[in-house]
Amino acid sequence: MKCKLCNNKAAINLRAYNTSLCKAHFLSFVEKRVTETIRKYKLLNKGDSVLVAVSGGKDSLSLWHILTKFGYAPEGLYIDLGINGYSDRSLKKVLSFAKEVKARLWVVSLKEIFGLGIKELARVLKRPYCSACGTFKRYLMNRISMERNLRVLATGHNLDDEVSSLLGNLLYWKEEYLWKKNVVLEEYEGHLAKKIKPFFLISEREIAAYAFLSGIDYIYEECPYSVGAKTLLYKEILSRIEDQSPGTKLMFLKGYLKRLKAEKEGREQGPVSYCTICNYPSWGQKCVFCSLTERLDIPYKFEYKEYDFSK
Ligand code: SF4
Ligand code: ZN
Ligand code: ZN
Secondary structure (H helix, E strand, C coil), X not given: CECCCCCCECCEEEHHHCEEECHHHHHHHHHHHHHHHHHHCCCCCCCCCEEEEECCCHHHHHHHHHHXXXXXXXXXXXXXXXXXXXXXXXXXXXXXXXXXCCCEEEEEEHHHHHCCCHHHHHHHHCCCHHHHHHHHHHHXXXXXHHHCCCXXXXXXXXXXXXXXXXXXXXXXXXXXXXXXXXXXXXXXXXXXXXXECCCCCCCHHXXXXXXXXXXXXXXXXXXXXXXXXXXXXXXXXXXXXHHHCCCHHHHHHHHHHHHHHHHHCCCCCCCCEECCXXXXXXXXXXXXXXXXXXXXXXXCCCCCEEEECCX
């Protein structure tokens, strides 16, 4: 198999694009598509201060790598979920990556705040692990990016993450979530950071190859609570469809983005309510962070650590 552009040995075959590329051409192909996504959807402007949410996995570390390469000098945020062994191993990867790119890293730990990890917190809340985890992550990412004045929050969600969650929303007609998915969510009145997903149109396989070929040292292991998650089943099914009809995932998501534009027109943004204690957006009178602090009867503390490798 030869690279379609230079005739050297191909490193990857991209059936969705009907092409094969060598290492150098594949890396620039991914970077070019990220650049196009950033430009087309107005994700970033020169001089924006960016916080990248990192888990130690291929997506988030590749995103940190690319945004650094593009000159945005992003800082990283790692949320330590307190999962035995897994959290320590992923933090180690994140710390060594931060050192390598000479960046600042913020680390917030659920155990240090609440004395409990995500498993125990989910039990207190009587919610599935991933649902509780999502709620905490959203709150912590937003609050830390606002507090640090890093007004653009970038996450490594990829095409496969997005199409599987879209399929899940469609299968169960979760209309309340269906039209909330987007490449970019704008900043909201100084309370919500601008959220961007530069890998929205890039597949998991492409990112895995990008990380591997760039020599990024990421954690291969998945979160132990992802086992049996429905999104994994949807990913598997969609990948089987993709095998038969290359390009389907991309068409599915691009079609969604087109309809999203029409759906949003004329719709008002839903009212956002604010927590009476911390003043950050919440669903009820108090946000989940403040309600838990009260329920667990622990002193209010919102702390995170700074590791500055930029000097
Ligand atoms: Fe959180 Fe793990 Fe669930 Fe992902 S799989 S949402 S990291 S608990
Ligand atoms: Zn080539
Ligand atoms: Zn609150």
